[in-house]
Amino acid sequence: MPRHDPSEKTKMEILTTAVRLFSEKGWENVNVEDVVKEVGVTRGAFYHYFKSREELVYAVMVQMFLDSNPYTVALRQEGLNAHEKLRFAFNLNQEMQTNPTLIKDLKKAFESPVIFKSNLLMSVNEGSKFLEAIIEEGNKDGSMAVVHPKQTAQIMFVLFNAWLDIDIFKVSYDEYVEKVEFLIYFCNLLGLPDILGDFKEHFLKMYETYK
Secondary structure (H helix, E strand, O other), X not given: OOEOOOOHHHHHHHHHHHHHHHHXXXXXXXXXXXXXXXXXXXXXXXHHHOOOHHHHHHHHHHHHHHHOOHHHXXXXXXXXXHHHHHHHHHHHHHHHHOOHHHHHHHHHHOXXXXXXXXXXXXXXXXXXXXXXXXXXXXXXXXXXXXXXXXXXXXXXXXXXXXXXXOOOOOOOHHHHHHHHHHHHHHHXXXXXXXXXXXXXXXXXXXXXXXX
């Protein structure tokens, strides 16, 4: 019989099970009932922690980001200034972002307004905090000169996760090139010099992969 155990351990069991089920079956093929049956808890226990499936999706997005967070790895690198750590983090992202299988799965998932909204909120509310930490470190060590670290980190995540997404803003290759060049210019204005200069070809490769 399903157990009702509103504890932090149960919450983590629900979350880790949901992460696995979403990864195995796809974002649109998992519902609350699937999760509670797999964990062996009541729906009441589930709703004690997550008010809705949408809230669970958000929590799963956050957990997946934390499990593969390149900014945490970058922050631990010794002997690098913050500017170098940020470039290190971008390098870690490259292989994942140009993986055709992963991109296909993400394209399909982001057709759902719930998934897209959760990813964008996760990026601004959670992911940007790690970028903000690197920027603040850069302001201290002199490798960056950003006036508003928090807002800069947030807008960078929005630009990367939404504005550059060709499935959201469908543009020609030439216009996409202009967007990438503007983003490089914009980063320089924000006090992040030469952060993206070497990554122009990476972004253009992403365009070809997403097509």
